[in-house]
Amino acid sequence: MTAVAIGVSPAGAGSVLALDACFDRAREPYTSVVDSHLHTRPFGGKAIPFEELTGYLHKSGVRYASMYGIGQTLPVDSGCTYYLDCPGVPVTPSMKNDFVNAANYLEERPEDPELALSMTFMDLNHPETIPSGIDLYDKEFPGAFRWAGEVNLVKQALFPNQHEPATSENIKNWAPFMKVLRDRGIPITIHSDLGSDAEPTKYLPLMEETLRRYPQNKIVWAHMGLSKELSTMNPDQHIGIMKRLLDRYPRLTLDLSWRVLEDQYFSKPGVRQKYAAFLDRYPTRAIPGTDFVAAANKDYQVYAEELEVTSRINKALGDEAFRGIALGRNYFRLLGIDRTAPEVCAAR
Numbered sequence: 001m002t003a004v005a006i007g008v009s010p011a012g013a014g015s016v017l018a019l020d021a022c023f024d025r026a027r028e029p030y031t032s033v034v035d036s037h038l039h040t041r042p043f044g045g046k047a048i049p050f051e052e053l054t055g056y057l058h059k060s061g062v063r064y065a066s067m068y069g070i071g072q073t074l075p076v077d078s079g080c081t082y083y084l085d086c087p088g089v090p091v092t093p094s095m096k097n098d099f100v101n102a103a104n105y106l107e108e109r110p111e112d113p114e115l116a117l118s119m120t121f122m123d124l125n126h127p128e129t130i131p132s133g134i135d136l137y138d139k140e141f142p143g144a145f146r147w148a149g150e151v152n153l154v155k156q157a158l159f160p161n162q163h164e165p166a167t168s169e170n171i172k173n174w175a176p177f178m179k180v181l182r183d184r185g186i187p188i189t190i191h192s193d194l195g196s197d198a199e200p201t202k203y204l205p206l207m208e209e210t211l212r213r214y215p216q217n218k219i220v221w222a223h224m225g226l227s228k229e230l231s232t233m234n235p236d237q238h239i240g241i242m243k244r245l246l247d248r249y250p251r252l253t254l255d256l257s258w259r260v261l262e263d264q265y266f267s268k269p270g271v272r273q274k275y276a277a278f279l280d281r282y283p284t285r286a287i288p289g290t291d292f293v294a295a296a297n298k299d300y301q302v303y304a305e306e307l308e309v310t311s312r313i314n315k316a317l318g319d320e321a322f323r324g325i326a327l328g329r330n331y332f333r334l335l336g337i338d339r340t341a342p343e344v345c346a347a348r
Ligand SMILES: [Zn+2]
Pocket: 037, 039, 150, 291
């Protein structure tokens, strides 16, 4: 049995809808049906209008997405649209983009794509401000937020903009809001750079401390700790660290978003196979995403390209990891929603 063709279905793996149809990898796209890491608000300046953006997802076959604000907003009067263009200008988490997201979402309530609103305002260096922020969201938008993040534990790219890594004292003081997330089963995506080319594991202790203190939280590690500042890490060393932490912390999930992973790692000779073998061994432990930032100067082509590039790793995966990652099974489980990813058709 093969996938049932649907007349004018969009491109994308999600076009298999019939319950008894299996997903034929030879005929269907390899692009993920989930975008778990989508910034629907920009750093500053104008955003792509919400309906236009959901149109991008629909057209590209993305049927589920987590709707992130942005963890680093530029001052409203700065005239900057990208923090790297404005060193010295402080960037800080803000509630503004979460409010705009919530208002947009609640006005449209799109069903395809299905969206999960995320709280991005959390300032991990000032955790004492977080519980009252959640209370405010509960009052204004009861039950609307089902995800947290992307929040920054340490992000080297923001150092010129007065961002400092959270300290071990800060991490300890996360306890009250981490309990709220735990009680509600809300995943939190944490951006925590592993290190730099000069010191590849410089910041690993911060993430380890987070996992050690909050082993029962659904923690999603953005970009597996990789970044532009860490472009030359030995893949075996990196994979070794990921395996060790996945084994020790069963609730940890890896986020495969951002084209930097493909450009700097997966696309290098021999490296894709290493990561595919790793993900095949941990088929339930990773989720896909684009890390697209919806600034108004981008268009559908940019989104489609970022989805394609970040989905290339899917082609190298075995069927179980493909179903878990590309077809959404891991995302559904993490979010606690009752959706079923189609089975992959047996190879003929
Ligand atoms: Zn991001």
